[in-house]
Amino acid sequence: MAAGGRSSGRPAKKKGPSKGAGGQGRRGLEGRGATPPAEMRHWYKDKARTERIAREERGGQRRPAAPRQRRSDDAPEYIGGRNPVLEALLAGVPANALYVAQRIDNDDRVRNAIKIATERGIALLEATRDKLDRLTEQSVHQGIALQIPPYDYAHPSELVEIAHDAAEVPLIVALDGVTDPRNLGAIARSATAFGAHGLMIPSRRSAGVTGGAWKTSAGTLANLRVARSANLTAALREYRDAGLFVIGLDGEGRTDIGDVGLLSEPLVIVVGSEGKGLSRLVREHCDVVARIPMSTAAESLNAGVAAGVALYEVARHRRR
Known part of the structure; x- marks a missing residue:
């Protein structure tokens, strides 16, 4: 009997088991495979840190970096890595702050x-790994970086x-292209040694005196002056x-560097780029264009290596 006292005329339904879902609910609960690790999710905030740790475990190998934007001349530079930072501090490199992870x-x-x-x-500052990545432009810093002022x-x-002032025969190294x-730092290291x-x-x-140059020079840039010229x-x-002779290093030179008769004189050694060598105008201002004799199996030498060989020859002649 209904609440109003009238019958609906239809028999009441019996309560019983409801119709099954055919397994659809169970399949929906199965998910879509294993949950991916945190570092594989695009929103994972420590993804850059995980990738950096993986690079360091592979021995410092990393993806090619994006082209570096030119810094302003008054921007500080950063040396990253435990050995380079310690070498720079031992050499007395001027520094503003030491960042430690x-x-x-x-x-x-x-x-x-x-x-x-x-x-x-020097100020001691604690920093996150991500900040050190940014300061050192994604280079391998091993949790420590040294901030140095712009080079004077x-x-x-x-x-x-x-x-x-040292009562010595002048020996200057000029870089062309x-x-x-890192080549500048390597050349500075050889120049200091010889x-x-x-x-x-x-x-x-x-290249200028940047953090990368300081790092490769192993602190020797602290004891070697670098001059810069607009031309x-x-x-x-x-x-x-002023009485100095100019010797250009180039693979197309006709004289071996050891056979140049000016090595005991006041000198400027000009090192060209590995690819293009000396530019035309610089070549025209050289008294001699010399080459480094080597096996035909090697087409050229790295600029830093070439400078080291030439400076050794100069030092050897001057010791006689």
Whole structure:
């Protein structure tokens, strides 16, 4: 009987088991495969850190970096890596701050770097791994980075004055088209080892004294002055007017570097780029264009290696 006292005329339905879903609900609960690891999810905030750790475990190998944007001349530079940072501090490289990663695994290099920085009054700052990645432009930093001020370049004439003040025969290395800071750092290391009085680089289309150059130089840039000129050929002309001879290194030179008769004289050694060698204008301002004799199996030498061989020959002749 209905609430109003009238019958609906239809028999009431009996309660019983409902119709099954045919297994559809069970299949819906099965999911779509295993849950992916956190680092494979596009929103994972530590994805860059995970990739960096993987690079370091592979021995520092990394994907090719994006083209580096040119820094302003007054921007600080950063040296990353435990050995390079410690070498820079031991060499007395000027520095503003030492960044150390949170929860870093300390070793003797980190402890010594912190000790030296504290003694020199360099600020100690804690940083995340992501921040260190940004500061060092994704290079392998091993949880530590040193901030250095912009380099104070010398005038080309100051390099000659350094040699005269030391009562020595001037030896200067000029770079023509060397755009890799690591080559500049390697050349600085050889120049320091073999008694050069400084490096000269052009203002444009050339590597500068950056964090990469400091790192490769193993701190030797702290003891070697680098001059910069707006016009390389004009600077070479001024060196010649001051009594220096200019020797250009190029694979197409006709004279072996060891056979050049000017190696005991006041010299400027010009190192060209590995690909193009010396530019035409620079070649025209050289007194001699010399080559490094080598096996025909090798087409050319890295600019840093070529500079080291040439400087060794100069040092060997001057010791006689």
